[in-house]
Amino acid sequence: MSVRIEGLTVGYGRSAVLQGVDLTIDDGEIVVVAGPSGCGKSTLLRAVAGLLPITSGRVLVDGEPVRGPSRERALVFQDDGLLPWRTALRNVELPLALRGVSKVERRALARSWLDRVGLAAFEKYLPRELSGGMRQRVQLARTLAQAPKLVLMDEPFGALDAQTRAAMQGLVVEVLRETGTTTIFVTHDVDEAVLLGDRAVVLGAGEVDVEREAILAAVMG
Numbered sequence: 001m002s003v004r005i006e007g008l009t010v011g012y013g014r015s016a017v018l019q020g021v022d023l024t025i026d027d028g029e030i031v032v033v034a035g036p037s038g039c040g041k042s043t044l045l046r047a048v049a050g051l052l053p054i055t056s057g058r059v060l061v062d063g064e065p066v067r068g069p070s071r072e073r074a075l076v077f078q079d080d081g082l083l084p085w086r087t088a089l090r091n092v093e094l095p096l097a098l099r100g101v102s103k104v105e106r107r108a109l110a111r112s113w114l115d116r117v118g119l120a121a122f123e124k125y126l127p128r129e130l131s132g133g134m135r136q137r138v139q140l141a142r143t144l145a146q147a148p149k150l151v152l153m154d155e156p157f158g159a160l161d162a163q164t165r166a167a168m169q170g171l172v173v174e175v176l177r178e179t180g181t182t183t184i185f186v187t188h189d190v191d192e193a194v195l196l197g198d199r200a201v202v203l204g205a206g207e208v209d210v211e212r213e214a215i216l217a218a219v220m221g
């Protein structure tokens with residue numbers, strides 16, 4: 001799924017958070033969006049997700065203007081959003097159930113994704129019985145089981161310790177590449193930006209498309 005952002009301006013009240021942002025993302029590309037706190041990274045993701053009114057400009061997904069949220073575009077947050085009373089398996093199954101996927105089919109799909117993220121042995125566990133990294137893996141399985149064409153990640157690993165975060169980054173890159181899922185990944189983390197992206201975009205002082213090396217300075221500065 002390709003994304004084309006043209007002259008995107010978004011404001012809350014009177015102040016414009018994003019001003020005339022242009023960005024093109026090819027099908028299957030993983031683009032990291034970095035930049036200082038408050039520069040509008042989450043706002044950009046929410047605009048692409050169709051969760052925010054746009055002041056001016058356009059967001060085109062596969063050539064079609066975004067008019068609202070769609071199942072094809074999945075948002076992943078730092079907060080795993082799992083339902084505490086449902087097991088890992090039933091959390092992964094839930095969105096599939098809401099879409100009317102049959103019980104047999106959704107169970108098989110949920111199991112295969114839990115297996116893919118290394119949690120096959122934990123399907124009966126409740127979220128509170130899992131570590132933060134494991135809960136994020138359940139969230140990833142739940143997202144990918146729905147076969148989104150575009151994944152929008154908003155600092156999903158911000159709350160994890162360094163080791164767990166590194167493991168999650170490896171897993172995410174592997175799975176997203178394997179499935180050819182177009183991804184926009186927002187992060188503050190320099191290593192994450194360099195490791196994950198085909199390309200990095202720095203929002204802020206007039207957004208720019210940069211090579212990997214340049215992101216280091218931009219994120220740190």
Ligand SMILES: Nc1ncnc2c1ncn2[C@@H]1O[C@H](COP(=O)(O)OP(=O)(O)OP(=O)(O)O)[C@@H](O)[C@H]1O
Binds near residue numbers: 017040041
């Ligand atoms: N719902 C809202 N109402 C009013 N202002 C908002 C709202 N959401 C965000 N803002 C403001 O818009 C600006 C950009 O916010 P945004 O969350 O997009 O930035 P960010 O780059 O993702 O920040 P961070 O890296 O700290 O998460 C901030 O100044 C913020 O205070």
